[in-house]
Amino acid sequence: MTPQIYEALLSYRQQGGLIVYLDADPEEASARASHGNKRPLLAGQAHERWMELFKQRRPVYEAIANLTVPSHGTNPKAMAQRLSEALNERTVHVSGSEPYEVYIGPGVSSRLHALLGDKVVRVALIHTHPVQHHADHARALLRQAGYRVCDIAVPDAEAGKSVQVAQGVWTRLAQEGFTRSDAVVGLGGGAATDLAGYIAATWMRGIAYVNCPTSLLAMVDASTGGKTGINLPEGKNLVGAFYTPLGVLADLKTLSTLPTDIFVEGLGEVVKCGFIHDQRILQILEDHAADLRTFDGAQIEQGEEPFIAELIERSVLVKARVVSVDLKESGPREFLNYGHTLGHAIEQLEHFTWRHGQAVAVGMVFAAELAHLLGHIDQELVDYHRELLTSLGLETSWSGGSWEQVLDLMHRDKKARGDELRFIILDGLGRPAHLDNPPLEAVHEAFERIRS
Ligand SMILES: NC(=O)c1ccc[n+]([C@@H]2O[C@H](COP(=O)([O-])OP(=O)(O)OC[C@H]3O[C@@H](n4cnc5c(N)ncnc54)[C@H](O)[C@@H]3O)[C@@H](O)[C@H]2O)c1
Numbered sequence: 503m504t505p506q507i508y509e510a511l512l513s514y515r516q517q518g519g520l521i522v523y524l525d526a527d528p529e530e531a532s533a534r535a536s537h538g539n540k541r542p543l544l545a546g547q548a549h550e551r552w553m554e555l556f557k558q559r560r561p562v563y564e565a566i567a568n569l570t571v572p573s574h575g576t577n578p579k580a581m582a583q584r585l586s587e588a589l590n591e592r593t594v595h596v597s598g599s600e601p602y603e604v605y606i607g608p609g610v611s612s613r614l615h616a617l618l619g620d621k622v623v624r625v626a627l628i629h630t631h632p633v634q635h636h637a638d639h640a641r642a643l644l645r646q647a648g649y650r651v652c653d654i655a656v657p658d659a660e661a662g663k664s665v666q667v668a669q670g671v672w673t674r675l676a677q678e679g680f681t682r683s684d685a686v687v688g689l690g691g692g693a694a695t696d697l698a699g700y701i702a703a704t705w706m707r708g709i710a711y712v713n714c715p716t717s718l719l720a721m722v723d724a725s726t727g728g729k730t731g732i733n734l735p736e737g738k739n740l741v742g743a744f745y746t747p748l749g750v751l752a753d754l755k756t757l758s759t760l761p762t763d764i765f766v767e768g769l770g771e772v773v774k775c776g777f778i779h780d781q782r783i784l785q786i787l788e789d790h791a792a793d794l795r796t797f798d799g800a801q802i803e804q805g806e807e808p809f810i811a812e813l814i815e816r817s818v819l820v821k822a823r824v825v826s827v828d829l830k831e832s833g834p835r836e837f838l839n840y841g842h843t844l845g846h847a848i849e850q851l852e853h854f855t856w857r858h859g860q861a862v863a864v865g866m867v868f869a870a871e872l873a874h875l876l877g878h879i880d881q882e883l884v885d886y887h888r889e890l891l892t893s894l895g896l897e898t899s900w901s902g903g904s905w906e907q908v909l910d911l912m913h914r915d916k917k918a919r920g921d922e923l924r925f926i927i928l929d930g931l932g933r934p935a936h937l938d939n940p941p942l943e944a945v946h947e948a949f950e951r952i953r954s
């Protein structure tokens with residue numbers, strides 16, 4: 503409260519310092535402080551004096567702090583935990599006509615109530631079985647906040663992204679009396695959040711939803727940007743809508759149960775973000791390749807891997823920058839599709855036994871070969887694709903399907919126009935570009951170069 507100290511704190515903050523305000527309920531804090539009667543400032547009319555001090559000090563504390571952590575109804579140990587979680591939280595802002603935040607950090611699920619607000623009555627919690635434990639936690643938080651929770655477990659992975667599953671969920675919402683002021687929470691990997699977003703987009707022509715991604719891939723990519731959808735037997739993500747969530751809660755605690763191979767798969771999309779926009783991502787991946795390919799969820803629980811949080815934040819930033827300017831994919835958003843033209847064809851031809859991120863990894867090597875054949879990048883950059891992906895435990899070649907099958911599927915890609923194929927390639931590291939209607943011989947040759 504002395505000007506000297508205030509100035510010193512202000513200058514500390516201006517140099518990047520962090521000042522935390524532990525925001526206590528005044529009645530609760532007063533009762534705590536008066537206990538034992540040991541504070542001289544509170545002698546005599548303790549409660550009145552306390553409230554007076556609180557009134558004077560609160561605006562000063564609020565003005566100087568750049569992080570506020572509520573301490574209502576807690577004990578010192580839980581408070582230390584809450585503080586540590588708040589300190590580890592990162593937020594990415596997605597701008598555009600419907601702006602929202604992506605919260606990344608251990609424990610961010612506790613923001614569910616704040617995001618959904620008080621007007622929502624029913625919440626459809628859509629999740630898969632492998633994340634039951636995390637769904638139980640979310641359900642408890644939602645019930646504590648007073649929502650009527652309708653728990654909807656859907657088939658896992660791509661099996662959940664179907665018209666039949668969507669129809670089952672629509673029927674359930676009808677039976678439970680979901681109205682336009684109710685909401686959806688999608689919890690799980692990218693398949694679950696894609697389906698949940700599509701349900702939210704289509705129920706009564708659109709209700710609110712929050713994504714709670716639990717896989718690396720869903721955290722870095724699928725949960726942000728509003729692409730929602732399901733598959734058809736004829737192709738991946740052929741039915742869907744661009745539909746923006748209220749917010750995204752990437753609770754790093756959920757990664758503690760993520761199997762290593764599914765974590766590694768998610769790195770495919772992280773590498774993509776590095777290749778198309780953020781070379782610092784590539785540096786972090788190189789520096790920590792061994793730890794990443796042997797990912798162990800237990801380490802996440804102990805908060806030992808800050809570089810994983812940084813990779814997630816940086817990848818979400820790449821995505822946020824693009825979708826903020828081009829939500830409906832009329833140009834720059836297509837850059838996020840690097841590696842996906844062949845990637846989606848591989849997933850389909852392998853009947854989804856290949857995971858998305860692994861297929862995209864091979865797709866990026868194919869796109870690099872194509873760019874090299876047409877003189878856009880040198881051999882060194884093609885080799886770098888293979889080296890980096892291999893060092894992370896990702897695939898760089900594929901022997902399934904035939905050229906004819908792949909070509910047919912690539913013509914059904916959403917970037918194709920009329921009879922013309924379109925691809926995303928690199929003109930250099932961090933310089934994505936469109937490649938429209940390239941010579942078919944070059945496409946075929948690039949395909950031959952990824953055959954194992
Ligand atoms: N909408 C978009 O912008 C976008 C972007 C990228 C990918 N996608 C889609 O996302 C899907 C791929 O996502 P994915 O890689 O998360 O696959 P996924 O959703 O199939 O999840 C992979 C597996 O991991 C399980 N899992 C998820 N989190 C877990 C956890 N914390 N603990 C234990 N198990 C867990 C899932 O239940 C599933 O079995 C694809 O359908 C892809 O098309 C969408």
Ligand SMILES: O=C(O)C(=O)C[C@@H](O)[C@H](O)[C@H](O)COP(=O)(O)O
Pocket residue numbers: 723727729738739771831835836838839842916
């Ligand atoms: O958000 C985007 O835009 C993307 O392209 C991100 C991709 O990583 C993602 O796999 C997306 O689902 C692909 O969409 P699609 O339109 O090619 O089906």
